[in-house]
Amino acid sequence: MKRLYTVFISCICFLFICAAASAQNWKDLAAPKKGTKWIQPSQGSPAQPVWGHANGLQVGLSPLPGPRGLLRIYTPYLGHQEAEVMNFIAFEPIVKRGDHRGLSELEMSTLDNKRGKRFWSANDSTSTIPAREDIPATGIIEKTAGAETLTVYVFSEAFDNGAIVYTRLRFYEDQPYEVEITTYTAPGSKALDHFIVTATMGNYARLRDLYLQTGTVSSGTLWPGYKEDGFTAHAHFPVSSFIKNRNGVAYFIAAPNEKNPSVAAYASGTNDHWKYYGKKATQYWYSKNNNEKMKGLVNGRYAYWASQSPIPGGIAYENFELKAPFVQGCSYVFGVSPLTANDFVKKIKNKRK
Incomplete structure (x- = not known):
């Protein structure tokens, strides 16, 4: 019976693989339905x-x-x-x-x-x-x-x-x-x-400043001499250093340090998909299951992923995450706010939820 079940599952997987292989370009897939909410x-x-x-x-x-x-x-x-x-x-x-x-x-x-x-x-x-x-x-x-x-x-x-x-x-x-x-x-x-x-692509928005209770921490300060084409080691920040709202919810916050990230001088040969456009934004994490062992981690890159093209303005944060001991059903919230980092910090400090 176990062998028959294994064959049955293998057949299902094979059909899914064949169907996926025949899928058309993503633009040919039915567009999503957009309602009021x-x-x-x-x-x-x-x-x-x-x-x-x-x-x-x-x-x-x-x-x-x-x-x-x-x-x-x-x-x-x-x-x-x-x-x-x-x-x-x-x-x-x-x-x-x-x-x-x-x-x-x-x-x-x-x-x-x-x-x-x-x-x-x-x-x-x-x-x-x-x-x-x-x-x-x-x-x-x-x-x-x-x-x-x-x-x-x-x-x-x-x-x-x-x-x-x-x-x-x-x-x-x-x-x-x-x-x-x-x-x-x-x-x-x-x-x-x-x-x-x-969050694995902080380099696209060129996130360079972390906002903590003690002030900002820049990627350039953490890795001042790094000019290789790989990842830096992770930098770790305890949850006690995060900015908190009135209920004690702790936010790990990163933002660009440029006034307008959509205006930048890119090195020759930089792939167009790395060239940021649109409004400046603030990215952040928080957990609904605050744990004193939780940490915020970042690493950095000097050159864009899989390339030798240097990032305009120098090294920026790439991976941006929370790390805590695993508990089944633990919730993390990721957000991208259109507010500037300073305005976002003011908002959460007055937030009761």
Whole structure:
């Protein structure tokens, strides 16, 4: 019976792989439905997997442009065009007594031998069997703690280190520039020490200043002499150094140090997709499960990923994340505010929620 079940699952996976391989260009997929509050995938045909606020932050998945194994963060309210990614979020679980992170963007898929772990969406927490990327779940609209919400689950195939994880994405109508990401292990997973959801493309917006209780910390100060084409080591900041609102919720905040990031002189040969346009914005994390062991981590790059092109203005933060001991159902919130960092800090210091 076990052998028959294995063959059955293998056949299902093969069909999904064949269907995905025949998928058309992402622009040929059905466009998402946009209502007054929410944007959701169309149903009944291969469709673009996009969820979120109709006029705020949105999240997409492959086969939309970009590497597999990443959530795409869209911010059209900053003047960005369709499918323009402001940042990516990767899944990086660390198993107990393990010494390295799983890397959702870089590991090879065991389903089709392509780079990047396969992500798929569902309307519940039980859909652990791989599903087609281009037949996305609608997401569920309901009332949560008095506010209307849109919820969708995003699953990943197993990681090379034995982690099997998924997340719940939830958007709240009164928080148009945020997405809540709740982290879980699925049945059969190895136990975890950490499940890091990391924003991986801070270099696009050229994030250079961290805002902490003691003031700003610049990437140039942390790594003044670094001019290589790889990643720096991570810098760690305890949650006690974060800026807090009146209820003690701690925010890890990063922003560009340029007055207008859309105006920059790029080195010859810099790929156009690195050239930022649109309004300046402030990116941030906070957790709804504050833990005294939580830390904020950043690393930096002097040259854009997979290139020798130096970043205009010098080294900038690339990965930007929270790291805490894993607890099933721990929630992290990622946001991209159109406010300047100083105005955003003033706002949260007066915020009671």
